[in-house]
Amino acid sequence: MATLPHTILTDIEGTTSSISFVKDVLFPYAHERLPAFVAAHADDREVRRWVDAVAGEAGVASDEEVVAILREWIDADRKHTALKALQGMLWAEGYRSGDFTAHVYPDAVEALRRWHADGHRIAVYSSGSVPAQQLFFGHSDAGDLGALVSAWFDTETGGKREAASYARIAQSLDAQPDSILFLSDVVEELDAARAAGLQTVLLDRHQDYPQPRTGDATGGHRRVEGFDGIDAG
Numbered sequence: 001m002a003t004l005p006h007t008i009l010t011d012i013e014g015t016t017s018s019i020s021f022v023k024d025v026l027f028p029y030a031h032e033r034l035p036a037f038v039a040a041h042a043d044d045r046e047v048r049r050w051v052d053a054v055a056g057e058a059g060v061a062s063d064e065e066v067v068a069i070l071r072e073w074i075d076a077d078r079k080h081t082a083l084k085a086l087q088g089m090l091w092a093e094g095y096r097s098g099d100f101t102a103h104v105y106p107d108a109v110e111a112l113r114r115w116h117a118d119g120h121r122i123a124v125y126s127s128g129s130v131p132a133q134q135l136f137f138g139h140s141d142a143g144d145l146g147a148l149v150s151a152w153f154d155t156e157t158g159g160k161r162e163a164a165s166y167a168r169i170a171q172s173l174d175a176q177p178d179s180i181l182f183l184s185d186v187v188e189e190l191d192a193a194r195a196a197g198l199q200t201v202l203l204d205r206h207q208d209y210p211q212p213r214t215g216d217a218t219g220g221h222r223r224v225e226g227f228d229g230i231d232a233g
C-alpha cells in the first residue's frame with residue numbers, strides 16, 4: 001500500500017485475533033456461565049434490557065427460555081446485538097479474575113503500536129459489543145492496548161455486511177470514506193465497506209484459514225497474511 005490512509009478501521013476475530021480464541025475460550029466461557037449470570041443479575045437494568053429484547057423477538061416468556069435460546073445462538077455463532085451485549089458482561093468477570101487474556105497476533109500488536117505512533121487513527125468495528133471490545137484490548141496477551149484505539153463501533157451502528165454501517169462510521173469519524181482503510185477476514189464485510197467507498201484489505205491468516213483464499217475468493221480485495229503485509233506492499 002503506497003500510503004496508508006489516516007484512519008485504520010479493524011475487525012477483531014480473524015483479523016487482529018485468532019478465531020480459535022473466540023470460539024474455544026470466550027464462547028464456552030459465556031455458554032457455561034450464562035444461566036447463573038442471568039439468574040443472579042435478572043434485576044440489573046442492562047441485563048433486563050437485553051433479556052427482554054430476546055424474549056420479545058423470540059416470543060417466549062421466561063428467563064430460562066431466553067437463556068436456552070442465547071445458548072443456541074452461541075453454538076451457532078449468531079452475531080446478535082443482545083447476545084453480544086450479554087457475552088461482554090460475562091467476559092468482564094473472566095478478564096478481571098484473570099481466567100484468560102485476549103489473543104492478539106504479535107504482528108497486529110506491532111503494527112497497531114507503529115501506526116498509532118505514526119499518527120494514524122485506529123478504530124475498531126466488531127460484532128462484539130463496544131464494552132467487550134474495550135475489555136478485549138484492555139486485557140490482551142500483550143497487555144493493555146486500549147489506548148491505541150480512539151473509536152469503537154459494534155452492531156448498534158448496523159450490520160457488518162451492510163454498506164450503510166460503514167457510511168455511518170465514516171460520518172461519525174468525520175472522515176471521507178476513502179480516507180479509511182477497513183481490515184477484515186470476511187469478504188462480505190469488505191464488500192460492504194468498499195460499496196461505501198472505504199479502502200479494504202482482506203486478512204487471510206493461515207492459522208484461521210488453512211485453505212488460502214486466492215483468485216475470485218478474495219472478492220477482488222487486496223489480500224495479506226498478517227498486519228506486517230499491510231503497509232509493506
Ligand SMILES: CSCCC(=O)C(=O)COP(=O)(O)O
Nearest residue numbers: 012013126127128132133136
Ligand atoms: C471483542 S468480543 C469477542 C469477539 C466476538 O464476540 C465476535 O463476535 C467477533 O466478531 P468480529 O466481528 O470481530 O469478527
Ligand SMILES: [Mg+2]
Nearest residue numbers: 011013014185
Ligand atoms: Mg472477523
